Amino acid sequence: MLAELKRSTSIEIGDNLPGLEDSDKRQQLKLSDAFSHLVVGEHEIVAVTTRIADKVWNVLITKNYSRDDNDTFPTTPYLEIMSPSKPDDLKGQSAFEYMRSYTSNPDKKPPSLSTHLWIMSNVLSRGGQSNQNCPSLPELTTHLSRYITARSYKKMERRFNNKILSAPYFKSLAEVVMHQSTFHSERNIGGNRDQMELENDKLFLEDFIVTLAKEHNNFIDLDIPNILKLATNLSPENKTPELYTKETSEEFHRLLLYLLQNFQAALDHRRHKRMATTEGTSAKDRDLTTIFSENIRKVHMYGYGLLRLSRGRAFQLHL
Numbered sequence: 001m002l003a004e005l006k007r008s009t010s011i012e013i014g015d016n017l018p019g020l021e022d023s024d025k026r027q028q029l030k031l032s033d034a035f036s037h038l039v040v041g042e043h044e045i046v047a048v049t050t051r052i053a054d055k056v057w058n059v060l061i062t063k064n065y066s067r068d069d070n071d072t073f074p075t076t077p078y079l080e081i082m083s084p085s086k087p088d089d090l091k092g093q094s095a096f097e098y099m100r101s102y103t104s105n106p107d108k109k110p111p112s113l114s115t116h117l118w119i120m121s122n123v124l125s126r127g128g129q130s131n132q133n134c135p136s137l138p139e140l141t142t143h144l145s146r147y148i149t150a151r152s153y154k155k156m157e158r159r160f161n162n163k164i165l166s167a168p169y170f171k172s173l174a175e176v177v178m179h180q181s182t183f184h185s186e187r188n189i190g191g192n193r194d195q196m197e198l199e200n201d202k203l204f205l206e207d208f209i210v211t212l213a214k215e216h217n218n219f220i221d222l223d224i225p226n227i228l229k230l231a232t233n234l235s236p237e238n239k240t241p242e243l244y245t246k247e248t249s250e251e252f253h254r255l256l257l258y259l260l261q262n263f264q265a266a267l268d269h270r271r272h273k274r275m276a277t278t279e280g281t282s283a284k285d286r287d288l289t290t291i292f293s294e295n296i297r298k299v300h301m302y303g304y305g306l307l308r309l310s311r312g313r314a315f316q317l318h319l
Contacts, residue, residue, distance in 0.1 A: 038120055038148060039113075086119035087111060094123035096135055096143070103146045104293040110151060119147075149300045156299070157267045170260060178253040197313035201243040204308035205231040212301060219301070222249040222258050243313035252314055259305050266298035 090098060099119050102108050111119060123144060135143070149156075160166055209231040212219055226247045232242055244252055310313050 035120065035124065039117060078146045082114050082117070084121055085112075085114040087115045095119050096140070099123055099147045102297050103143065103150045104289060116119045116151070144298050146296050149303065150296050153267060153299060156303075160264055160267060173260075173278055174257055176253065186250040193241075196314060197311065197316060198240045200308050201240050201314050202234070202239070204312055205234055205241060205243065206306065208305040208308060210234075210303075220255075222254060222259070224248075224255055227251050227255065242310065246315045249318070250315075252318055256315075256318070257304050257311060259309070262307060263299065263302040266295045266302060 042094075093101065097116065102111070123140070134140075208228065209220075226245075227243070230241065230243065230248065267301060
């Protein structure tokens, strides 16, 4: 979210591939870039590049290792060539089934990089199924997103609780007292950037407020009648909904804090449960599998809401 804050000098968005006119090659590069990010998304400092050769993507990864981490710090001074490898505990499961099981099993060890590569390449290339019973695109997208969430939760927790960047911003935001009398909107709508922001506001209302409210009753325990009214009465023809108005400004502020607080709580609960499981501590009267899966779902759900909000026009007006 901090990356979405307006800068004193705007960054001009340009074409990074000016000499590449072939749309298929552009699409291949975009896909390889997205794949590379998914492969190494849980690491903090990393460089990654891809090379396409005869329908095969070669991915080169380099990262800064922590010297305190004996399990990952390299012992050789040269590059290591790593190929995707099946997990030892596959037990006849497809890649998709194995990926899905990781997000619901607190005892399952995080996949190694080679296994992670095998999961990603199989799931993305053919849905991770060895037969014709492939998952639907929405099902595949949901479980892939939750898998990446489960794999990257440590990075998210570190960044969210960063004492220099994130924590002071969160603390300052929580201390703001909103009143309708202080509302002002002087920004004109225009240009591609503003249109993209409005589209994200609409997606937030449609996908997060309306759709998730139907799937999960009372998942937002907050009094936001004006925003709920706007979301439920939103018509398909309305391409530019005004999420941030005099009537919704206070509600928007409370909703933003609510999402941040619940996102943080889901990350913390998941971390504590993982630590307890690793140390062999039994949790009485609790189903660890249910708790684990529920917190993954919450991190994924609240994270999506924050993503849409941070890229929307309402967020820019609020700040």
